[in-house]
Amino acid sequence: MSTTAASDTGSTDGRSPEEIRDRYTEIGPITGSLHLDLQGTGDQIVVGIGSRRGVGIRDVRMAMGQALSVAGVRARDVVAIATVDAKQNEEALLELADVLGVPLKLLPADVLAVQQVPNPSPATERLVGVPSVAEAAVLASDARLIGAKHTYRGVTVAVGRLFAVPKLPRPQEQTGPQGGFGVSTEARVYDQYDEAYIAEDLGHHGDAEIVPGLVDLAVNVRGSAPDWLQHRLRDGVSDLSSYPDPRAATEAVAARHGRPADQVLLTAGGAEAFVLLARALAPHRAVVIHPQFTEPEAALLAAGHDVQRVVLAPPFHLDPGLVPDDADLVMVGNPTNPTSVLHPAQTLIALSRPGRVLVVDEAFMDAVPGESQSLAGTPERPAPDVPGLVVVRSLTKTWGLAGLRVGYLLGAPELLRACAATQALWSVNSLALEAALAVTSPQAVAEAEGYAVAQAGEREQLLADLARVPDIEVQGPPSAPFVLLRAGGPDPAGVHQRLRSAGWAVRRADTFPGLGSGWLRVAVRDRSISGQFAEALDRAVHPG
Structure with missing residues (x-):
C-alpha cells in the first residue's frame, strides 16, 4: 500500500480520473472470482x-481509517472498495482505489436495495433508494459485516470480511482489565480498536463544544493574547503585500531552543506538523500512545498508514516496555492532552531505538513552570542527543493565538527537509511569523514562565474545589492547563449534557481512544470560575 499522501483535488501521479476509472472500476456485483483471485492467508476485507457528492480524498481516507480501526483490521488487508454505481465519477473514491491498488466495485442500486442492512438510514433511502449504501455494498459483495459503520464529514464506511477467510486473532493483544474506579490499572497493547471505545471520534475537538452563552472550559487556550502582542500584530497588518519570509522567525525559534536554524521547521500550528510527518514518513509499524491528542493518529490514517495503539490505563503513566521493539514511529504527548500527565524526560528518551522516529508533542510544555521534562532544549539546557527525536511545539495555547495557527517542528535537518517538501508554499502566514518572532524573545519567554506559574496556582484552586464534589475522580497530579476527571454518580453519561444545560461547556473525553462514558476534560480558569463550576458539577453529577 502506498504511503504517499494524495491531494483533496485531482488524481494521483498526474493521471486523470478517467484513466484511474478505466483501471480500477468494475461494474456489477463482486462474484466468486474475487475469492478465487485472492487466495492466501490473512484477512481479506x-x-x-x-458519500456526499464532491467529498474530498482526505475525508474519505479518514472515514475509512477510523472504520478499519473500529473493525480491528488493517488497511493493507483491503481487497476491494464497494459502492453504488451512481458514484462512478466520484474522484475521491477513484483516487482511494488507486492509492490502495484495489478494485472499486460499482454495484447497481437495485442490488443494494434488497440487502437487509442492520442500520438503515431513512434519509439515505429517500435520496438514493438504498437504506445504507455502505452496509449494503459490503453485504452484496458476499462479505460479513464486522464492527460498526462509521460516519465522518459526509462519508459513511462499513467494513466486511469475505466469507472464505476465517477470522484471525489480532496480534499482540493483552486482554487485562481496564483501569477505573477500584479496577486494575494494567495497560493494554492492541491493534487499532477495542469495543469499549466505540464512542471515540478522532475528528472531535474542544471548539465543537462552544456555543454562545456557555462558559468555556472546553478549549485549552488562553482567553486572549496580551495587549502588547495584539498591538504588534495590528502593526503587522500594514505590511501584508509581501510574501511571507520565515527566515527571521526560524532564527528566533532556533535561538530560543539553543539549536541551529536547520533544526527548525515552522508550521501552521501543531496540527500541520503531524500532517507533514505523516506525509514524509513511511513507517512499517506506527504506534500512537493513547489517550492523547487525536490529530497524530488522524494524520497517519489520512496518509494511508496503519496505526497500532498503546492504550494506557489510569493513572496513565508510561512504561516504555509497552511499545513493540519493531515500532519505527512512536508518537506521544508531553504533557499529554487530555490526561495532563507530564512524563519524565528519561522515560521518553527510553523509547528511542535505532531506526525509530520518536515524535513528542510538547504543545503544552510552555505551560509547565520550568519546562523541566522538555526535550526541546534551551540555550542554558541543550536538548539531549536522542537519535530520531522530533519535538512538536505550539505557540497558540499560552499566547491565545489558536486562530492564527503557528507552531514548529524541532528535529534532524534531513527529516525536516523531507517534511518541508510536502508543505504547501507559504504555509505560515506573515502575521503568524511575526507572532513567532515576538513570543520567542527572551522577554516573552520569561513572561510565559510567569504565566505558567500563575496558572499552576489557579489549577491547584480548581483541584481543591473539585475535591469537595462527591463521586468525582480527578486524574493527577495534573501538569497542564487542564485536568481530566471521571464522573461517577447515578448517571455519568449524562453529566456532560447536564453541564451544558446549566451553561457550562467542558470537553467530553469519551471521544479519546482509551476513555469512556463519564470522562471530562476541564480547562483551568481563574478561581472564581472554578468555584462556580464545582458547584455546577456537583448538581450535574447528583441531579435532583
Whole structure:
C-alpha cells in the first residue's frame, strides 16, 4: 500500500480520473472470482462507502481509517472498495482505489436495495433508494459485516470480511482489565480498536463544544493574547503585500531552543506538523500512545498508514516496555492532552531505538513552570542527543493565538527537509511569523514562565474545589492547563449534557481512544470560575 499522501483535488501521479476509472472500476456485483483471485492467508476485507457528492480524498481516507480501526483490521488487508454505481465519477473514491491498488466495485442500486442492512438510514433511502449504501455494498459483495459503520464529514464506511477467510486473532493483544474506579490499572497493547471505545471520534475537538452563552472550559487556550502582542500584530497588518519570509522567525525559534536554524521547521500550528510527518514518513509499524491528542493518529490514517495503539490505563503513566521493539514511529504527548500527565524526560528518551522516529508533542510544555521534562532544549539546557527525536511545539495555547495557527517542528535537518517538501508554499502566514518572532524573545519567554506559574496556582484552586464534589475522580497530579476527571454518580453519561444545560461547556473525553462514558476534560480558569463550576458539577453529577 502506498504511503504517499494524495491531494483533496485531482488524481494521483498526474493521471486523470478517467484513466484511474478505466483501471480500477468494475461494474456489477463482486462474484466468486474475487475469492478465487485472492487466495492466501490473512484477512481479506471489503470496504463499503457511501458519500456526499464532491467529498474530498482526505475525508474519505479518514472515514475509512477510523472504520478499519473500529473493525480491528488493517488497511493493507483491503481487497476491494464497494459502492453504488451512481458514484462512478466520484474522484475521491477513484483516487482511494488507486492509492490502495484495489478494485472499486460499482454495484447497481437495485442490488443494494434488497440487502437487509442492520442500520438503515431513512434519509439515505429517500435520496438514493438504498437504506445504507455502505452496509449494503459490503453485504452484496458476499462479505460479513464486522464492527460498526462509521460516519465522518459526509462519508459513511462499513467494513466486511469475505466469507472464505476465517477470522484471525489480532496480534499482540493483552486482554487485562481496564483501569477505573477500584479496577486494575494494567495497560493494554492492541491493534487499532477495542469495543469499549466505540464512542471515540478522532475528528472531535474542544471548539465543537462552544456555543454562545456557555462558559468555556472546553478549549485549552488562553482567553486572549496580551495587549502588547495584539498591538504588534495590528502593526503587522500594514505590511501584508509581501510574501511571507520565515527566515527571521526560524532564527528566533532556533535561538530560543539553543539549536541551529536547520533544526527548525515552522508550521501552521501543531496540527500541520503531524500532517507533514505523516506525509514524509513511511513507517512499517506506527504506534500512537493513547489517550492523547487525536490529530497524530488522524494524520497517519489520512496518509494511508496503519496505526497500532498503546492504550494506557489510569493513572496513565508510561512504561516504555509497552511499545513493540519493531515500532519505527512512536508518537506521544508531553504533557499529554487530555490526561495532563507530564512524563519524565528519561522515560521518553527510553523509547528511542535505532531506526525509530520518536515524535513528542510538547504543545503544552510552555505551560509547565520550568519546562523541566522538555526535550526541546534551551540555550542554558541543550536538548539531549536522542537519535530520531522530533519535538512538536505550539505557540497558540499560552499566547491565545489558536486562530492564527503557528507552531514548529524541532528535529534532524534531513527529516525536516523531507517534511518541508510536502508543505504547501507559504504555509505560515506573515502575521503568524511575526507572532513567532515576538513570543520567542527572551522577554516573552520569561513572561510565559510567569504565566505558567500563575496558572499552576489557579489549577491547584480548581483541584481543591473539585475535591469537595462527591463521586468525582480527578486524574493527577495534573501538569497542564487542564485536568481530566471521571464522573461517577447515578448517571455519568449524562453529566456532560447536564453541564451544558446549566451553561457550562467542558470537553467530553469519551471521544479519546482509551476513555469512556463519564470522562471530562476541564480547562483551568481563574478561581472564581472554578468555584462556580464545582458547584455546577456537583448538581450535574447528583441531579435532583
